[in-house]
Amino acid sequence: MPSVTDLIDRLESDAAADRPDESTPDVGIIMGSDSDLDTMQGAFDALDALGFSEQTDHADPPEGRFSYESYVVSAHRTPDLMYAYAETAEDRGLEVVIAGAGGKSADLPNMTASIAFPLPVIGVPVQEKSVDSVIGMPTGAPITAVDAGKSYNAALSAAQILAREYPEVRDRLEELHDERREGVGDVSAALHDLGVRGFREREE
Amino acid sequence: MPSVTDLIDRLESDAAADRPDESTPDVGIIMGSDSDLDTMQGAFDALDALGFSEQTDHADPPEGRFSYESYVVSAHRTPDLMYAYAETAEDRGLEVVIAGAGGKSADLPNMTASIAFPLPVIGVPVQEKSVDSVIGMPTGAPITAVDAGKSYNAALSAAQILAREYPEVRDRLEELHDERREGVGDVSAALHDLGVRGFREREE
Amino acid sequence: MPSVTDLIDRLESDAAADRPDESTPDVGIIMGSDSDLDTMQGAFDALDALGFSEQTDHADPPEGRFSYESYVVSAHRTPDLMYAYAETAEDRGLEVVIAGAGGKSADLPNMTASIAFPLPVIGVPVQEKSVDSVIGMPTGAPITAVDAGKSYNAALSAAQILAREYPEVRDRLEELHDERREGVGDVSAALHDLGVRGFREREE
Amino acid sequence: MPSVTDLIDRLESDAAADRPDESTPDVGIIMGSDSDLDTMQGAFDALDALGFSEQTDHADPPEGRFSYESYVVSAHRTPDLMYAYAETAEDRGLEVVIAGAGGKSADLPNMTASIAFPLPVIGVPVQEKSVDSVIGMPTGAPITAVDAGKSYNAALSAAQILAREYPEVRDRLEELHDERREGVGDVSAALHDLGVRGFREREE
Amino acid sequence: MPSVTDLIDRLESDAAADRPDESTPDVGIIMGSDSDLDTMQGAFDALDALGFSEQTDHADPPEGRFSYESYVVSAHRTPDLMYAYAETAEDRGLEVVIAGAGGKSADLPNMTASIAFPLPVIGVPVQEKSVDSVIGMPTGAPITAVDAGKSYNAALSAAQILAREYPEVRDRLEELHDERREGVGDVSAALHDLGVRGFREREE
Amino acid sequence: MPSVTDLIDRLESDAAADRPDESTPDVGIIMGSDSDLDTMQGAFDALDALGFSEQTDHADPPEGRFSYESYVVSAHRTPDLMYAYAETAEDRGLEVVIAGAGGKSADLPNMTASIAFPLPVIGVPVQEKSVDSVIGMPTGAPITAVDAGKSYNAALSAAQILAREYPEVRDRLEELHDERREGVGDVSAALHDLGVRGFREREE
Amino acid sequence: MPSVTDLIDRLESDAAADRPDESTPDVGIIMGSDSDLDTMQGAFDALDALGFSEQTDHADPPEGRFSYESYVVSAHRTPDLMYAYAETAEDRGLEVVIAGAGGKSADLPNMTASIAFPLPVIGVPVQEKSVDSVIGMPTGAPITAVDAGKSYNAALSAAQILAREYPEVRDRLEELHDERREGVGDVSAALHDLGVRGFREREE
Amino acid sequence: MPSVTDLIDRLESDAAADRPDESTPDVGIIMGSDSDLDTMQGAFDALDALGFSEQTDHADPPEGRFSYESYVVSAHRTPDLMYAYAETAEDRGLEVVIAGAGGKSADLPNMTASIAFPLPVIGVPVQEKSVDSVIGMPTGAPITAVDAGKSYNAALSAAQILAREYPEVRDRLEELHDERREGVGDVSAALHDLGVRGFREREE
Structure with missing residues (x-):
């Protein structure tokens, strides 16, 4: 296993490699602990649903045009790794970072946004109690955030940014969106037309 | 299944049909998602207890004089359906709407109240965290609300409005109300007269 | 000055008088203390704007068809007056009661709703900290509430109930509503067309 | 089963009977619903531990000098029963009332305190969310309260009032109190002298 | 000025003096800081209104039968004085203690209640943020509390305890109570009979 | 003044005009009321500082390449204007919308994000109590938000999105960012090197 | 079992024994109840991981240089034991005290800090609702606190104090710290290099 | 004025200079913005009261043995300066750092504690809303905190750490502490002996 110092070196050498935009990950997903993975899974699911691939080697891109990568980065246990990740993010070709953290001192999204600026960072509070810490940035130090646990929406928002440049996204x-909309329509018609009892019977 | 656009067309044609008051649903129950149905069940239960019927076809009323209908309407996933429902509500013969929504951005009751005005709308916050969003309307844009999850009471309140006109309601x-009152009396006498231990034994 | 007992007697004799609907107040406005009057003023303003008159003598109605009356009724300092007011409300010809109370134990709206049932009662929490106490009724004991301080909206909601029967309301x-809507339109066009600076200059 | 009206009559006739202090219950325990009984059980436990008896018939006192009685009294479903209970409390010989209620509109303790004044009433918020409603009385309308669910302490506080007059209480x-204190001492010495591991082993 | 140690000695010698009940203060009022005095003033006002005198010398009682005394006692800056006050309270002839404290760690009421047990202690949270700390006692360590700042009510509650023994209290x-009740009646009749505008004019 | 209906027509005709990207506003700033303008001023200030111009006529662009426009749009008082604004936003050439709203039911940002999707919308809660309502969107209906009142940061975040395409932004x-950073450096050195007293003297 | 009075005597005789620093416990861990032990276990775990021994007899030190001891001390049920523990802490050779308490009136840490001053006391709120009570000390009465339940961190903080004097600590x-850091590095590399799916498979 | 980069270089050269302990500052005070200075003033006041001097030049110590220094360090606007400060803190001879920050994302104390570990860091939440963010560290990343705004107490706590080594501190x-205690005693005796009215007159 690479040490933390190895990882920092790797990030810096990725950044220096100056790889073409098409071959680098577009979305970076980081989280403060692997215990956040269940909550952050939504981001992976959304990007998969949008046709993004996962890139597991910076030097070896997957086939699709759009991709994401992920790292565990702890603001409090590995501040140097966090610093290196944020500082190299734009040079490593990322277009947007999704950063999730839990607890009441959810510093990872904020610190990443501060260091990686002007790269857009979308904060995901992993717990309800993380919302204040993620959203509460001072004037001049921007972050945008989604609601607690809404990593799926964070990935949609990241794609909305990419969509300004890329019509296929x-x-x-x-x-x-249309699939989701028609899903509501189906259930709405069923509830109305079958009546509550009929609808419940159908659901069973 | 009808598409969302079909449903919107249907609501508009119901509104245009100008059916007699006795044959249209009196209470409209809408909710932001079918996952709200368990919480909203109280409204159905209360209306059933008050002798209301469920109307599942606007053109074909049930036998009883008083009826309700229900739709799933998502403010955020089907804003056009929400708009159409609220805009046609009074013309479709509804006297009062009960609108339930969950989450912290429980916009459905408020938007419905704003669009359907001056039809009375009673908001049901489906979760505790939905209360603020449902109740917090600005001056000039009224909604009345019940407490989180109290769809049963929302239906009683709807019936209280109808009762101004209809003595049978x-x-x-x-x-x-009297049944409920006597239920308290029974239990009160039992607790006192049997004593705590006796009462608990009886309950087992 | 009449004593509290005199007031109770008066309410009961009003109720017994069986006056015709047109000559009794339609909306009753009560508040827990005269210190709530500034907050409750919105209800008077809204009803005035809707063309309601104030009725100050139950035996001597004002000229207009629609009217309101008001009393100070303290749940904790005059529980018997509260009881009498709520118990006689429907017989005194009221169609809906607006009840405002402040503090964390804002019991007046809830108790009035419980005693006056099935007359509709709209609760107005006079302070932010009164919201929970006003809204939090148990299943089977309905109240509807507006947001803290929104007595203006409570009066609109009361009128929405009356509007089911009375087209002129x-x-x-x-x-x-249209006046309010056009007010937004004016300010929107001005902000856009003059630009922020121009708009601010005009406002000065 | 007696009806609610029967219960009200009974309370009034108890009050009129003018029975001697020694034969009437000293502590009245009321609660808004029998679903509060598990939380209110602490009051019964504490009074039992203090040697109080339960009195289940006002005309037929138990053997011990000190006794309590209990009723279910709902502020919102049986306001008239609540009123009668509070109004007759002192005449029925009670020295102090313990009133528990749940929900966000926990009006029973407050209304009882207002009506039964100057009899001391100790409020028990049955849920955390009931605390504000129970404690928040306006100036001039006193109640004292214990923390959410602390019915055991409410009974101790009631006994502390009685203890001013009755040395045996x-x-x-x-x-x-001494038993409780020595219980802490035992566990403290065990933790220290056995060490954490030893202590945990002993506990298993 | 006496030192803190002098005060402790004084309290202990008061306790040892074994003075007759009629000559000792009945109500002890303590507060964590003299900055709490404005909030605690209500307790003095209520006791004055009830005819209590202030006793400023334990050896030299005032003329009236009922009296109170007051000390500043800081749990965190003078824990030994707090301990001595609470430990001697009953022996010094007090019947009930009113203890007010501010801040989020409002320990004075709780510690006093724990040490002075079984003497009743009524806690007054001096600030809203002190409520939790004052009310939150564990099972077996009772305190009763009033709402934030409600020292006036705390004094009424103290008097309610004394009233069990002393009919004149x-x-x-x-x-x-009756004065207060009639005050509500006056204002209620004025608001109704003069109408809102007339009432406001009168108030000016 | 144009009526609300006129404004809706105007928005639709702007959208139909199909003007070139360079001549349309890049950032749309909307707010629920002109009383939100002081809070939203930060967005104008930030965009001005970034060299954006204000466009006050959709048919007549200002000189600079990057521009913004603003409207007052009330979700509850002008739901149809809100709907039209959001529905035409992308066709009118906007790249990102900043939507601010106050109160507890701050529906404007959420509804706009839902209707304008997939155009990115950044929500600005105008008051602390608006945060929950703005941020709390359900899965599948994305919005990103800044903290209460942080309209300046919202504009930076909007520019960060544009910066992905436009190197000059x-x-x-x-x-x-560098100016801000050096501002901290200046004050840091001054505090350290002058000492607290010296620093305070300099500030006076 | 020793009585509480025996324990107080023991603490005082320990303090008088004037044992050499090397033979007395360095860290004292106290908690309000043995029900807090599961939460406080983290402190024991951290100190064990740092090589501290547990001292179960003040007169008979364990082999290692650094040690801790623990007692259950209830502020509300054994105020005299709390007082004695805090007053003797420094004389008994402790360098720092870790004090944990639950509930909303978590007085133990604060009172201990006040009495044991100037010995450093680190407060551990055992429940989320204990944070305010533990942290909220007035000016001049210092305590430092960790977050709810973070007894592990409290022990690290205690060791950080000892580390100022003792390089081996x-x-x-x-x-x-390095072990923890490398743990993050391992998981970070695994998540990135295996991809989410690969990582999850490995975890199963 | 030195640039931020100059400051970073200065910190690193201070750290490399390896100056003797007696000549380096003992307490480092940092704050996120000079707007925090009024709140952080308490720390300076307390250290001044304890006889500490301010050191404004690392190479040129003041006369007294104990000293402090201060810098403005913004986590979000100068993350590199924060990193450098924390990383060099121990090598620059600091024994303890007091770090204050405001807002809901008060990251400075936490990040400093994480980077400067094992140097003790005491966090000062500059606003009430900063408490959660400062205190909420995950297991293994310790910080201790004082209550919002309590910089005075933070300095006392820092001195308590130094006092373990330095008897003069x-x-x-x-x-x-004794001065403060006697201040309470004076006011306590005055309130009691003069009575409330007398005390108030004296205060005027």
Whole structure:
């Protein structure tokens, strides 16, 4: 296993490699602990649904045009790794970072946004009690945030940013949205037309 | 299954049909998601207890004089359906709408109240965290709300409005109230006269 | 000055007088203390804007068809007056009661709703800290509430109930609503077309 | 089963009977619903531990000098029963009332305190969310309260009031307190002298 | 000025003096800081209104039968003085203690209640943020509390305890209560009979 | 003044005009009321500092390449204007919308994000109590938000999105950031090197 | 079992024994109840990981240089034991005290800090609701606190104080920190290099 | 004025200079913004009261043995300066750091504690809303905190740490404490002996 220092070196050498935009991950997903993975799974699910691939080697891109990568980065246990990740993010080709953290001192999203600026960072409070800490940035130090646990939405928001440049991402967002909309329509008609009892029976 | 657009067309054609008051649903129950149904069940239970029927086809009323209908309407996933429902509500013959929504951005009751005005809308916060969002309307944009999860009470409140015009609804409300009152009396006498231990033994 | 006991007697004799609906107040406004009057003023303002008159003598109605009356009724300092007010409310010809109370134990709206049932009662929490106490009724004991301090909206909601029966109240609600809507339109066009600086200069 | 009206008549006839102090219950325990009984059980336990008896018939006292009685009294479903209970409490010989209620509109303790004044009433918020409603009385309308669910302490506080007059109650309070104190001492010495591991082993 | 140690000695010698009940203060009022005095003033006002005198010398009682005394006692800056006050309270002839403290660690009421047990202690949270700390006692360590800042009510509650033994205190409580009740009646009749505008004009 | 209906027509005709990207506003700033303008001023200030111009006529762009426009749009008083604004936003050439709203039911940002999807919308809670309502969107309906009142940061975040495509926006963001950073450096050195007293004297 | 009075005597005789620093416990761990032990276990775990021994007899030190001891001390049920523990703490050779308490009136840490001053006391709120009570000390009465339940961190903080004097404690803290840091590195590399799916498969 | 980069270089060269303990500052005080200075003033006041000097040049110590220094360090606007400060803190001779920050994302104390570990860091939440963010550290990443705004107490706590090694600091802490204690005694005796009215008159 690489040590933390090895990882920092790797990030810096990725950044120096100056790889073409098409071959680097577009979205970086980081989280403060692997115990946050269940909550952050939504981000992976959304990006998968939008047709993104996961890139597990910076030097060896997957086939699809759009990809994401993920790291565990702890603000309090590995501040140097956090610093290196944020500082190299733009040079490593990322277009947007999704950063999730739990607890009442959820510093990872904020510190990453401060260091990686002007790269956009979307904060995901992993717990309800993390919302204040993630959202509460002072004037001049921007972050945008989604609600507690809403990593799925964070990934949609990241894709909305990419969609300004890439029409295929925009199209895929619309398709996904329409599916969701028709899902509501189905259930709405069923509840009304079958009546509550009929609807409940059908659900069983 | 009808698409969302079909449902919107249907609501508009119901509104245009100009059916007689006796044949249209009196109470409209909407909720932001079918996952709210367990919480909203109280509204159905209360209306059933008051002798209301469920109307599942706007063109084909049930036998009883008083009826309700229900739809799933998502403010955030189907804003156009929400808009159409609220805009046609009064023309479709509804006298009062009960709107339930969960989450911290429980916009459905408020938006419905704003669009359907001056039809009375009673908001049901589906979760404790939905209360602020449902109740917090600005001056000039009224909604009334019940407490989190109290869909049963919302239905009683809806019936209280109808009772101003319809003595039979008023009578049924009083009967239901008296049953509840005597239920307290029974348990009160039992606790006192049997003593705590005796009462607990009886309960087992 | 009449004593509290005199007031109770008066309420009971009003109730017994069986006066015709047109000559009794339609909306009763009560508040826990005269220190709540500034907050409750909104209810008077809204009803005035809707063309309601104030009735100061139950035996001597004002000229207009629709009217309101007001009393100070303290749940904790005059529980017997509260009881009498709520118990006689419907017989005194009221169609809906607006009850405002402050503090963390804002019992007046809830107790009034419980005693006056099935007459609709709209609770106005006079302070933010009164919201929970006003809204938190148990299943089977309905109240509807507006947000803290929103007595203006409570009066609109009361009028929405009356509007189910009385088209002239409904019409007046729509007019008031349209005025408000056009007020937003004016300010929106001004902000856009003059630009922020121009708009601010105009406001000065 | 007696009806609610029967219960009210009974309370009034108890009050009129003018029975001697020794034969009437000293502590009245009321609660808003029998679903509060598990939380209110602590009051019964404490009074039992202090040697009080339960009196289940006002006309037929138990053997011991000190006794309590209990009723279910709902502020919102049986306001008239609540009113009658509070109004007759002192005449029925009670020295102090313990009133428990749940929900956010926990009006029973407050209304009882207001009506039964100057009899001392100790409020028990049955849920955490009931604390504000129970404690928040306006100036001039006193209640004292214990923390959420602390019905055991409410009973001790009731006994502390009785202990001002009755040395035997005071003595029993001290004995109970000493037992509790020595219980802490035992566990403290065990933790220290056995060490954490030893202590945990002993506990298993 | 006496030192803190002098004060402790004084309290102990007061306790040892074994003075007759009639000549010792009945109510002890303590507060964590003299900055709490404005909030605690209500307790003095209420006791004055009930005819109590202030006793400023334990050896030299004032003329009236009922009296109170007051000390500043800081749990965190003078824990030994707090301990001595609570430990000697009953022996010094007090019947009930009113203890006020501010801040989030309002320990004075709780510690006093724990040490002075079984003497009743009524806690007054001096600030809203002190409520939790004052009310939150564990099972077996009772305190009763009033709402934040409600020192006036704490004094009424103290008097309610004394009223169980002393009919003249009970009578004075009832008189005070009736005055307050009629005050509500006056304002209620004025608001109704003059109408809102007339009432406001009168108030100016 | 144009009526609300006129404004809706105007928005739709702007959208239909299909103007070139360079001549349409890049950032749309909307707010629920002109009383929100002081809080939203930060967004104007930040965009001004980044060299954006204000566009007050959709058909007549200002000189600079980057521009913003603003409207007052009330979700509850002008739901149709809100709907039209959100529905036409992308066709009117906007790249990102900043939507501010106050109160506890701050529905404007959420509804706008739902209707304008997939255009990115950044919500600005105008008051602390608006945060929950703005941020709390359900899965599948994304919004990103800044903290209460942080309209300045919302504008920076909007620019960060534009900076992905436009290097000149990115450069200007970096310059602004460096100024801020050196401002901290100046004050830090002054505090340290002058000492607290010296620093305070200099500030006076 | 020794009585509480025996324990107080023991503490005082320990303090008088004037044992050499090397033979007395360095860290005292106290908690309000043995029900707090599961939460306080973290402190024991951390000190064990740092090589501290548990001292179960003040007269008979364990082999290692650094040690801790523990007692159950209830502020509300054994105020005299609390007083004696705090007053003798420094004389008994403790360098720092870790005090944990639960409930909303978590007075033990604060009172101990006040009495044991100037010995450093680190407060551990055993429950979330204990945080305010533990942290909220007035000016001049210092305590430092960790977050709810973070007894492990409290022990690290205690060791950080000892580390100022004892380089071996400092070294052991660094080692423990490095282990934790490399743990993050391992999991970070695994998540990235295996991808989410691969990582999850490995975890199963 | 030195640039931020100059400051970082200065900190690193201070650290490399390896100056003797007696000549380096003992307490480092940092704050996120100079707008925090009024709140942090308490720390300076307490250290001044304890006889500490301010050191404004690392190479040129003041006369007294004990000293402090201060810097403004912004986690979000100068993350590199924060990193450098924390990383060099121990090598620059500091024994303890007091770090204050405001806002809901008060990251400075936490990040400093994480980077400077095992140097003790005491966090000062500059606002009430900063408490959660400062105190909420995860297991293994310790910080201790004082209550919002309690910078004075943070300095006392820092001195309590130093007092473990330096008896003169310990003595000065005791003197300061005694002054405070006697201040309470004076006011307590005055309130009691003069009575409330007399006391108030004296205060005027």
